[in-house]
Amino acid sequence: MHKKLFIPGPIEVKEDVLEKMSTPMIGHRSKEASKLQRDISDKLKKLFYTENEILLSTSSGSGLMEGAVRCFTKKRAAIFSIGSFGDRWFEMAESNGVEADLFKSELGSITTPEMVEEALSTNKYDLITITHNETSTGVMNPIEEISKVVKKYPDVIFCVDTVSSAGGAKIEVDKLSIDVCITSSQKALGLPPGLGICTVSERAIEKARTVKNRGSYLDFVQLYDTIKKKDYQYPSTPNLSLMFALDYQLDRILQEGLDNRFNRHLEMAEYTRNWAKKYFDLFAEVKSASLTLTTIKNTKNISVKDLNAELGKRGYAISNGYGDLKEKTFRIAHMADLTLEDVKELLNVIEEILSLK
Amino acid sequence: MHKKLFIPGPIEVKEDVLEKMSTPMIGHRSKEASKLQRDISDKLKKLFYTENEILLSTSSGSGLMEGAVRCFTKKRAAIFSIGSFGDRWFEMAESNGVEADLFKSELGSITTPEMVEEALSTNKYDLITITHNETSTGVMNPIEEISKVVKKYPDVIFCVDTVSSAGGAKIEVDKLSIDVCITSSQKALGLPPGLGICTVSERAIEKARTVKNRGSYLDFVQLYDTIKKKDYQYPSTPNLSLMFALDYQLDRILQEGLDNRFNRHLEMAEYTRNWAKKYFDLFAEVKSASLTLTTIKNTKNISVKDLNAELGKRGYAISNGYGDLKEKTFRIAHMADLTLEDVKELLNVIEEILSLK
Numbered sequence: 001m002h003k004k005l006f007i008p009g010p011i012e013v014k015e016d017v018l019e020k021m022s023t024p025m026i027g028h029r030s031k032e033a034s035k036l037q038r039d040i041s042d043k044l045k046k047l048f049y050t051e052n053e054i055l056l057s058t059s060s061g062s063g064l065m066e067g068a069v070r071c072f073t074k075k076r077a078a079i080f081s082i083g084s085f086g087d088r089w090f091e092m093a094e095s096n097g098v099e100a101d102l103f104k105s106e107l108g109s110i111t112t113p114e115m116v117e118e119a120l121s122t123n124k125y126d127l128i129t130i131t132h133n134e135t136s137t138g139v140m141n142p143i144e145e146i147s148k149v150v151k152k153y154p155d156v157i158f159c160v161d162t163v164s165s166a167g168g169a170k171i172e173v174d175k176l177s178i179d180v181c182i183t184s185s186q187k188a189l190g191l192p193p194g195l196g197i198c199t200v201s202e203r204a205i206e207k208a209r210t211v212k213n214r215g216s217y218l219d220f221v222q223l224y225d226t227i228k229k230k231d232y233q234y235p236s237t238p239n240l241s242l243m244f245a246l247d248y249q250l251d252r253i254l255q256e257g258l259d260n261r262f263n264r265h266l267e268m269a270e271y272t273r274n275w276a277k278k279y280f281d282l283f284a285e286v287k288s289a290s291l292t293l294t295t296i297k298n299t300k301n302i303s304v305k306d307l308n309a310e311l312g313k314r315g316y317a318i319s320n321g322y323g324d325l326k327e328k329t330f331r332i333a334h335m336a337d338l339t340l341e342d343v344k345e346l347l348n349v350i351e352e353i354l355s356l357k
Numbered sequence: 358m359h360k361k362l363f364i365p366g367p368i369e370v371k372e373d374v375l376e377k378m379s380t381p382m383i384g385h386r387s388k389e390a391s392k393l394q395r396d397i398s399d400k401l402k403k404l405f406y407t408e409n410e411i412l413l414s415t416s417s418g419s420g421l422m423e424g425a426v427r428c429f430t431k432k433r434a435a436i437f438s439i440g441s442f443g444d445r446w447f448e449m450a451e452s453n454g455v456e457a458d459l460f461k462s463e464l465g466s467i468t469t470p471e472m473v474e475e476a477l478s479t480n481k482y483d484l485i486t487i488t489h490n491e492t493s494t495g496v497m498n499p500i501e502e503i504s505k506v507v508k509k510y511p512d513v514i515f516c517v518d519t520v521s522s523a524g525g526a527k528i529e530v531d532k533l534s535i536d537v538c539i540t541s542s543q544k545a546l547g548l549p550p551g552l553g554i555c556t557v558s559e560r561a562i563e564k565a566r567t568v569k570n571r572g573s574y575l576d577f578v579q580l581y582d583t584i585k586k587k588d589y590q591y592p593s594t595p596n597l598s599l600m601f602a603l604d605y606q607l608d609r610i611l612q613e614g615l616d617n618r619f620n621r622h623l624e625m626a627e628y629t630r631n632w633a634k635k636y637f638d639l640f641a642e643v644k645s646a647s648l649t650l651t652t653i654k655n656t657k658n659i660s661v662k663d664l665n666a667e668l669g670k671r672g673y674a675i676s677n678g679y680g681d682l683k684e685k686t687f688r689i690a691h692m693a694d695l696t697l698e699d700v701k702e703l704l705n706v707i708e709e710i711l712s713l714k
Contacts, residue, residue, distance in 0.1 A: 022378050
């Protein structure tokens, strides 16, 4: 039996979107391939409110995160972490010999603009990475306020991980002066996994040209120069199946309307938070709680594993806490094309299983 | 109109295999995901005649080629090239600061065992890379004979690019003592692009542990250790759609029978070569001609571009020459699930268009 996924990726993919994954192949050096990839870029620019270029990478979002810290750091990277995915970005820098410092917040807390100011004011850094939405803790960072600080340091390249928020929360790349905004297909965009997606500023690319030892497959300059030279074709054979599905899904997203989509995510988040406060508690403060998933403090000391097993029998899946937060928290994702009705349905089933009513 | 693809990847994918790409999502940390990925590994071990471990990478084959040269070279890499894809492997080494030398053969010629002997006998190298099948020239290297030379140097890690041959030609990994045998989904395996696949020996992994600066996403050690620790689950969210399709397609391949499959490829190759010799000429010598595609010397000075345009109108696609060989050659791929009947059909249409009969 298929389980309806309320986990933070892979997510529930609409049937008509899944069908597009079965589109017969085309040559990746054909005019059709150029058109497909150009169309996708045009539509993604709308989603990210940007005139910057779009790059697609046949990899997970992690691939692009690694490529970014390697390609755009010449002096030293300031890596801010509010959980597992921020820590991972630091490990990526280290494993590539990129000089970096890690600035960690307590689990459940945000990266504060003050922390960013303190770090950047040392003038030691030429790259900063921020996690927009941390799926381990359900915290969403105040990206607008952080952006105001980063703007004061024009030599710093601003990289943001929006892997689990893009498509579910408004991220105005140009307004926030984000140089590199990274996401992937299998979260709030509502597609299967396998494609990394990002926006990249021209100044970031020009800087990367002066950075040595950038590698090849995850090198932003190689991706950028190839799509410019070859009319949106990529250096290696790209994941065409996901391109077909992404092109179609972006039409669906733009047809829904971006503001409608973000409002739907807000409604689902608010409903889930209120439910969590009624029966359990929130792991993060409401003002920094994520729009795409809710991490719930397991105040009733239930067995999350058993709950998920019961949910599985009824055709649903949620997530246990991440890493050290296992069984101390549990996570309900409400992203992509799920609706408020879906969320209500799930929460009702949980109430039944746990005899909460 | 869909064009039947006789190009060296992406290839024509069977309808039932394409349908598997639409399988609804599952959690990538679920037991189902472990089972799926373990089953795939078991089946791929049969295809590669190996007991070595299988690694899947959500990237193209190029990603794994880069990871290999970076992870397994401690002293210096000897990179043998018989065309564009060998050259690319050298560029990957350079872009990662890996010490390497490039040994090029003339276009259309093989890497000879003597060339390999001469290089390795200097004891300068601890890694060697060989292209098994070069899709730019249609040349297949004598991997058995080269293997006999490499075996004399037990400290050398033996990496082979079988991207465009695995699944179409017999590659006995253990018998040939190949440490790292790399392929990808969109060639003779008969699937859409988006997944890199390789076999890796334990001694290669143990060596990689002593190599610094291996990066993260394309790090073989991270992939290997994660599947061992997490029951065949991968560090990042993998391309599940292609996993579903690959699992199904491997059943189809094993049901056809490996020897039957390789014979079918041989039959298609021989028929195409004979046709080429009748009307044009072969670019490579017959004894080193590829089993999965034929590069034809354009002795009649036809416009390959015009031929392909005409073919397109009738629902077929072949490839122009690669790089410098454009218009001087053209390429017909006969791989994956194409049959001799498909090849005859295509060649008949070409004869009609060019009034060859």
